[in-house]
Amino acid sequence: MTPDEILQELDPEQVEAARSIGGPVCVLAGAGTGKTRAMTHRIAYAVSAGMYKPTQVLAVTFTARAAGEMRARLRDLGVSGVQARTFHSAALRQLQYFWPQGVGGQMPKLAEHKAPLIAEAGSRLRLTTDRTVIRDLASEIEWAKVSLLTPERYEAERDPREVPGGFDVATLSHLLRTYEDVKTERWVLDFEDVLLLMAGLMRDRDDIARQVRSQYRHFVVDEYQDVSPIQQRLLDLWLGDGDDLCVVGDPSQTIYSFTGASPQYLLGFTARYPRAHVVKLVRDYRSSPQIIHTANRLLAHVPRSARLELQAVREAGAEPTYREYADDEAEAEGIAAAVKAEIDAGIAPAEIALLYRTNGQSSLFEEALSSAGVGYLVRGGERFFSRQEVRDAILLLRGAVRAVPAGEPIGQSVRDILTSVGWKNEAPGTAGAARERWESLRALVSLADEVQARPAETPATLADFIAELDERASHQNAPTVQGVTLASLHAAKGLEWSSVYLAGLTEGLMPISFAQTGEEIEEERRLFYVGITRAKHELHLSWSLSRPGNTRANRRRSRFVAELQPDAGPAARRPPRRPARAPKARRQLPTVCSECGRRLGNLRERKLGRCSDCPPNYHEPTYEALKAWRKATAVEAGIPAYAVFTDSTLAAIAGTLPRGADALADVSGVGAVKLDRYGQAVLQIVADTRGQSPAAALEEYRDDE
Template structure:
């Protein structure tokens, strides 16, 4: 249902409403984490369209991730606004470059390199630089930084020295400068461009060709830039060409969430916006609707302790929590990494047993290398998970096959056939089933992906019903096509494992921050004051991902039995609640329950039941439930699912499959 202009304003708090009413630029929105910035700017666009101030096609909203762009388009569609362009910088630039290139240059634009590595390796070889795979990766990253920072090969040595930016390990600045030059030569010889060139070429085209600039500026008259604290000099240069001196721009950001400076992002443009645009209207969003007061309080205290010198910079926004009180933030010190992983898995198991969906739980860490023991612990507990930053959803072969089948079925479907059931019928042929497979592995991953498509079909059908129409299978295919073009994947059910950088822009009911020790947070590579300040902001981003449950932990040593040489991160000095004694170790194979606590008759019935299940399924008895779990049940005599979940060795998968039977056995029922 289309909302009226008054309805749009009534749906906002006073600060958000101030954003929506600021229809003419320049406007600067300083929006803290969880304060509803996307809601504010999408309602601003919708209000501008509804009141006739904007033509939908004259608005260009640019974001930094395809997911954010997809979210913005979805919200605008739900508000009844169609035609607004919401894209990433690269997607918007690529679209315009593809349109103008044949007219100005002739022919199709050059092919875009998917990976810089082959070209970097060849450039290094021509310079007789010895490089391995890691060296190539580091040099490619440095090339990206120089290009988005508008640093040429002639100016690289001076600029990197002035910024105290070290050259990639094993190379001096002069060698990197030469490599920048040869890299461009190799690209030209191969007739290819990289992703940074898309922005550079379009900006240069707009700067040099008045006719092209006039056509773009006639099309786009109002600009919105999300996450403006992460804009690079190159992106700002392109934005300036789009604007052409006009002031119709609304920027939204939070300097305290600047965490990508290593890629060339800088909060400079956000922090100086009021000086660059003296007539700018500045609105602060500080009402936090995402997190409990406990989480918000920790986030505020973390930033309040930051130095305010050259590296610390600005005074942060102080968030005001608008959710009811929740559980206290947890702080746990473990003996070693395995104990930390197992402890986190056990805590997650209890949350799931108590009703929290796995997709609403995340484990976040500083480096991707930290995920392995956590993956193992979750797998041992029978808890499904997905690693963010792994294979892209729409690149999976099973997903591509499923969409192909849905497309074909959509062409043949009758007008009165309900879409959710049709989608289920199709997906039954490619790995979906009403219930998930018991085991982890490829079959479960395939089911999780298909279930995400089923859930999306249900969501679309529900949205269509609210609008008084019936969703059809082609609607699902169209939605998937749009999402695939922007890599806006549907939600896959499972605990999310992600680096702190990859978690930016996301949120969960429960968040576990693992590895909160010196050397990991801040990372050992952060040696300057500016780098340490950015690590603090990274922890702030991690904390503010949590809606209700938040637990921070670290391990005193890396390996079991190792020397306890680690200490918790300096960022939590004065914030860590309680003492710092190690938490009780939760082993992967829990220690036996004391014999005197075990109900021997109950244990015998449990053993009999396990043997019968093993015989029926032709599997070893220990794969049904191990002895420690059986003894734990016989000792605790759980009377509910929640109590059963507290028994070591019994995860959500075991509870789903055997929970009711086990409780019946405990209560004295049949063992078969």
């Protein structure tokens, strides 16, 4: 493509960014404004015009998916040879190359997880640690290292109020030293070491620094608002005396300060580079005007110097909806029903997302979607290329390369080969594991069709497809997998969906309860903004007034929601409590143990009606029979056992021994959908195990209905 042809695809602001070649450039790009298009076209324009050599360009971003997308777009523009990587990937590649020269000997292995190392360090210091504490300590260690805090500086500078795990600053300082000792003894590195060591090599070895700077002359940094001090230090070392640097970021999407990220490098870019050219991208091509209006209103009080006022380009759409529910269970069931209705209306599951503040909120939504027969994917779970069915499929494809007839379309070849591992044109009728396996295979088939459809001088072959898979696997750039996405707001950054549900929008969750200072509250606001701007066509905001089983409404909607919807009354916001059945008063769960009289401490105990350490007060033969039935039902449907009924619900059924549908419906955890799906089988088991005939139980069930 000629330089002019490359620019034809851009809007005026994007053209300005693309033509700004040589010297420092700062692109302030709002959500959905086409920053990846602007970056890749800028690189392609400079290469096409002869101003850049592709091999001298290093483009860094923060996720493997974003780096993979950048490489794919550059390839489509006819540009190859550009290094598009994450900070860690770029640093690791350089460190592996220079280790023999700069250090000598065998380079240590990269530790996949910090937990075993932290556990050993804690044991040496005789610290009491469980999985939760170790996770918190891992985050603290990462924060300290990317913030360039040695154990000595950590002890001197860390605010004692912010130290996790109930430890004091001195103890954490000792843990940092011991953790480093454990790594040295085991001869392993963690991910932060990769950045620190590469920066150290370039600082201490002029010959290595010169080699890196002779290789890379032009730098592009995406998501610049999220760089940490160690990443900025490494970037400065890469640049040396040069200033051919283009940074792209959005201060309104700064949401990772807890990892050591700082927006000050973006906000202070022009102070550091006074001759920097600044371009603002504000035309939003992702979301409807109604969604953009909502996002702008959320940040209306933020100074203009720290935000971008988005301008909607798309056609008008639906107004965002606001829904208030009685409790978390009702919210999950209501959203699941709405999602199923969207899918039934023709929206692809992969175009729908359900977002929440913390990962702990996902279980209720998973259960509700499973009960509604809706397939889902939890973002942040097992990586696509690590799944057993994907590994088996790729192994089969490799073995079939020579057997595929010449000229046969890739898509057909892949379909034929994958039939032996379960591929069918029709999706399985159930959700759960079977559906997830099928969706993984469908992602491979769809990618094969995509590779086949790409314009090329010669048709792509199966070997080309496998090469594409290898490249994607090396960078963890997974193809699109069908299924409703469940994700935390942090994990949703950089993604988009046609329809987005933002759930659990109550005080204490949005903003999160531990956000106390003004800056922490504002970061929560920005996180909410990120969630809103993920939606293209429809945006649904919801919250609940209490936990399941709590008859008193002790929650209130988020202050951010109140700003967006200040005048709506409860009646306008609240849908029917249970749309699937007539309204019915919820059975109040007990608050004291039926065996010992002590106060019950959690929801599971209240569902059981007893303390966890008290002997069971249910009919054990019924409970065991229900567990056996649940296991068989879950296996047959390809779903987790808890998606049928939880242990607490089974214990409650075995404790009350319900004789009919109404009595079963009163058991906590038995909603309208589950009553309809499993009620007959459960009542038969109850009747069998207490001596009543199945026929009599069925008759009771019919009479009660």
